Amino acid sequence: MDIDRDFLKKRRACLVGIGETEQGKVPGKSSLQFHSEAAKLAIEDAGIRKEDINGVITAFSFVDQTFMHCTTFAEYFGIAPQFYYTSMAIGGSTAAWMLAQAAMAIHAGLADVILCVRGDNTLTGLTSEGMIALIKEMSHIELEYPYGLLTPGGYALFAQRHMYEFGTRSEQLAAIAVAMRKHAALMPNAFKKEPITIEDVLNSPMIASPLHLLDCCLVTDGGGAFIVASEEKARNMKHKPVYIKGVAQESTHQYISQAPNLRELLMTYRKAADKAFAMAGIQRKDIDVAMIYDCFTITVLMSLEGLGFCEIGEGGPFVEGGRIELGGELPVNTHGGLLSQAHLGGMFHVNEAVRQLRGEAGPRQVPGASHAVVTGNGGLFSSQSIVILGNEP
Amino acid sequence: MSEKSGEKSKVPVPQKRPETEKFWEGCKEGKLLLQKCNDCGEYIFYPRALCPRCMSQSLSWVESSGRGEVYTFSIHHRGPTPGFKPPYVVALIDLEEGVRMMSNVVGCDPNEVKIGMKVKVTFEQLNEDIYLPKFVPA
Numbered sequence: 001m002d003i004d005r006d007f008l009k010k011r012r013a014c015l016v017g018i019g020e021t022e023q024g025k026v027p028g029k030s031s032l033q034f035h036s037e038a039a040k041l042a043i044e045d046a047g048i049r050k051e052d053i054n055g056v057i058t059a060f061s062f063v064d065q066t067f068m069h070c071t072t073f074a075e076y077f078g079i080a081p082q083f084y085y086t087s088m089a090i091g092g093s094t095a096a097w098m099l100a101q102a103a104m105a106i107h108a109g110l111a112d113v114i115l116c117v118r119g120d121n122t123l124t125g126l127t128s129e130g131m132i133a134l135i136k137e138m139s140h141i142e143l144e145y146p147y148g149l150l151t152p153g154g155y156a157l158f159a160q161r162h163m164y165e166f167g168t169r170s171e172q173l174a175a176i177a178v179a180m181r182k183h184a185a186l187m188p189n190a191f192k193k194e195p196i197t198i199e200d201v202l203n204s205p206m207i208a209s210p211l212h213l214l215d216c217c218l219v220t221d222g223g224g225a226f227i228v229a230s231e232e233k234a235r236n237m238k239h240k241p242v243y244i245k246g247v248a249q250e251s252t253h254q255y256i257s258q259a260p261n262l263r264e265l266l267m268t269y270r271k272a273a274d275k276a277f278a279m280a281g282i283q284r285k286d287i288d289v290a291m292i293y294d295c296f297t298i299t300v301l302m303s304l305e306g307l308g309f310c311e312i313g314e315g316g317p318f319v320e321g322g323r324i325e326l327g328g329e330l331p332v333n334t335h336g337g338l339l340s341q342a343h344l345g346g347m348f349h350v351n352e353a354v355r356q357l358r359g360e361a362g363p364r365q366v367p368g369a370s371h372a373v374v375t376g377n378g379g380l381f382s383s384q385s386i387v388i389l390g391n392e393p
Numbered sequence: 394m395s396e397k398s399g400e401k402s403k404v405p406v407p408q409k410r411p412e413t414e415k416f417w418e419g420c421k422e423g424k425l426l427l428q429k430c431n432d433c434g435e436y437i438f439y440p441r442a443l444c445p446r447c448m449s450q451s452l453s454w455v456e457s458s459g460r461g462e463v464y465t466f467s468i469h470h471r472g473p474t475p476g477f478k479p480p481y482v483v484a485l486i487d488l489e490e491g492v493r494m495m496s497n498v499v500g501c502d503p504n505e506v507k508i509g510m511k512v513k514v515t516f517e518q519l520n521e522d523i524y525l526p527k528f529v530p531a
Contacts, residue, residue, distance in 0.1 A: 135473040142407040143439045144495045146525055148469060148477040156467035157485060164465070164508045208483075209468040257439075257485055257495040 003248070005279045012393060013103035014234040014241030016113075017046025017227035018351040023342035024191035026221040027124040031061035032076045034119025034223030039077055042115065042225035047238030053227070055083035055111030057101055059094045059118050059345065062134060063125040073117070083111035091378025092293050093249070094118075095224075095346035096385035099374070100247035102228035112230040118347050119223030126219075138380060140255045152216050152296060153208035154256045154380040159298040160210055161262050166313035170210055172320055173297040174201035176332075177214050177339055179325045180294060184336025186326075186363045191220050192340045215297040217338035224347030226354065231393070242357045245371075246280030246388035248272040256380040263313075265381060269306025273386055277308075280371075280388040284308055287388075288369035289356045290330055291349035293377040294337040300324075303375055304332075307386070326364060334364040346376045350387075357391040404476035406519045412440045415454055420524040425457040425514045427490055438492035459514035460531060461488040468503045482506050486528055500529035 019041025021034055029037075035058070043050055056079065058070040066072050070086035083105050088094050098116040105111050126134075138154060139145040162168045178198055184190035196214060204213040234241040250272035253259045260268070277283065290309070294300045301315035309330060310318040318324075324332040335341045335352035342348060353372040355361040361369075370392065376385035409417050419426035428437040432449035443450045466484035469477070482498040484506065498506050500515070512528035519525055 132473055140439060140495075142410065142413055145473075146405050146407050146519075147483050147495050147497050148404075148472045148481060149483050149495065150469060150471060150473060153467045153469050153483050157465045157483070160467055161465035161508065206468075206470045208470065211467075255439075257493050 003275055003279070007107055008103055008244060008246070008279065011107045011109070012231035013106040013228050013244045014231055015099070015226055015244070015350070015354050015389070016229045016234045016237045016239060016241055017042040017048070018354050019043070019045055019223075019225040020189060020348060020351055021119070021223040023189050023220050023222035023344075025123055026121070029121055029221065031064045031120045031125070032073060034121065034221070035073050035117050035225075036077050038119055038223030038225035039115055039117045042117070042227050045238070046227050046229075048113065048227075050079060052113050053079055053115045054081055055102065055105055055114035056081040057085040057088060057098045057114060057116045059088050059098075061120050062122050062130065063120055081111070083114065090376075090383040090385070092295055092345050093376035093378030093383035093385040095350055096293075096374050096376035096387045097249060099228060099244055099350065099387045100249070100385065103244045103247065106228065106230050112233050114228045115225060116228065117223070117225040118344055120344065121221045122343070123219050123221045125221070140257065144255055144257060150208050152211050155296040155298050156208040156211045157256060158262065158302065158381065162298065162302065163210060165262060166316065168301065168316035170202055170212075171198050172316035173210075173215055173301065174198040175319050176294070176297040176300045176324065177201045179319070179322070180333055180337045180339040182325055183334050183364060184340035187335045187341055190336045190341040191218055192336070211296060211298070217295045218340070218343045220342040220344070222342055222344055224344045224351060226347070226350050239358055240391065242354050243390050243393055244387065245282070245390045246276040246278070246386075248276035248279070248386045250384050251382060254379055254382045259381060266302060266306045266312045269303070269384055270308055270312075272384060273307045276386040276388050280390065282371055282388065282390070286371050287330065287373050289334060289353070289366045289372045290332045291353045291372060291374040292332050293346050293349065293375050294333055294339050295377065297339070299377055300332065302381070303377065306384070307373065307375065326366070331366050334361060334366065346374075349374050353389050357389060403474070404519065405474065406523050407525070412442055416440050417523060419454070419456070420516055420526055421522065423516055425459045425526050426454045427457050427488070427492060428452045429455045436490045436492045438488075438494055457514070458489045461486045461512055461528070463498065463506060463508055463510045463512060464493060465508055466498065466506050468506070484528070486512060497527045498529070499527050505530075
């Protein structure tokens with residue numbers, strides 16, 4: 001069916017507050033503590049009271065598996081929401097889709113100030129058994145996991161095929177990791193800032209061919225939050241609002257052995273992106289900065305093709321020569337992304353887009369940025385979320 | 394899966410479920426069984442209770458030729474548990490019948506595995522009941 005291109009115009013939803021705790025190796029804090037600290041920062045950033053929050057969206061914790069996660073958090077934090085979405089669990093696709101879910105709730109009139117929050121002590125709190133459980137969840141328990149598929153291995157299967165079909169090279173994937181590290185160096189709250197070169201990526205240990213250690217995202221502790229409000233409520237808040245202008249999602253499979261062929265997979269992504277851009281009423285060339293889910297370097301390359309910033313198969317040449325770096329044609333993940341800043345499932349892709357569109361990104365600011373795209377990718381290209389943001393209605 | 398403590402160091406052994414019991418019986422007899430929809434003719438893998446194309450619940454088990462080719466692969470230099478001995482090859486195999494399955498390519502140097510390489514099934518015994526289908530160069 002055709003999706004309603006105008007639903008976001010009928011009752012507009014805006015990002016009004018962002019919060020982000022210390023990221024990296026932060027021992028001694030629980031998942032709910034990180035949630036709460038990030039939520040408090042976002043409330044302060046929006047310049048509102050806790051009592052103004054009437055909707056809450058949470059996801060999950062890898063460390064503390066919780067039945068009814070959202071209401072557990074709401075109780076801990078001391079709020080009684082009239083709208084909540086508990087345990088949104090589409091992996092790395094979650095953060096971006098929280099925005100869409102919040103916009104839908106606002107459109108429906110179920111709430112008008114919605115807190116979206118995640119936090120986890122994944123680095124210091126996750127046991128080796130917990131890590132194995134996570135790896136298991138990514139694959140079919142009977143007919144994939146027994147073959148020893150790692151999560152990087154799943155993305156490696158895509159990368160190997162991409163190289164075979166399109167001639168993509170490891171140096172091109174490495175250019176993505178190098179760009180993220182350069183950006184992280186300018187981000188105060190980034191875990192990995194020491195510069196790396198393409199050679200460093202290629203010389204880092206091979207994890208699952210063709211992906212090296214530095215093709216893989218970080219594992220970190222920390223919390224992140226953002227607040228979505230109706231335009232009416234946003235008017236009286238501290239910052240100029242950032243508008244949610246277009247949303248789309250798609251899924252072709254869960255397990256990688258069931259994924260369509262590479263080109264078909266990316267064409268499905270392209271169709272979803274077309275819907276998001278049509279809803280936003282803008283073109284690809286109008287995007288000033290892109291926050292692309294970067295669990296692995298290949299994820300960025302394929303997402304850029306799927307989004308339509310380049311043709312399918314041309315992601316390799318596209319990411320070379322600084323095009324995705326600050327000062328380039330399409331700066332990607334100016335905060336350093338999951339590869340170098342921190343990994344909280346893409347919450348900070350949203351937050352950095354807000355900073356960019358407010359003009360508050362400091363040394364990372366893309367001059368005059370007015371539109372951003374934020375993507376999420378869950379599972380093994382199993383769930384795609386695409387959101388377009390702008391600083392005008 | 395083997396979830397008991399102390400099993401962490403071993404390779405995981407699949408546990409049969411209602412949809413897969415017949416599949417594992419086939420493996421034990423040295424046959425790679427696929428489901429085929431009696432209504433639309435679709436080959437189905439992994440095993441399910443209904444056809445994901447037409448929802449028919451009338452499915453037959455048919456024996457695959459066990460031949461196929463490598464769609465893509467990754468040489469794993471680390472494993473999820475110590476039971477795996479890197480380097481090993483995780484691959485997606487396109488069977489002649491048109492379905493794709495994950496497996497390991499064994500019986501050759503990992504560096505010899507290529508996309509498009511012809512392979513055939515073999516079975517590796519994990520316990521008295523479970524024989525895991527793997528592939529060797531054809």
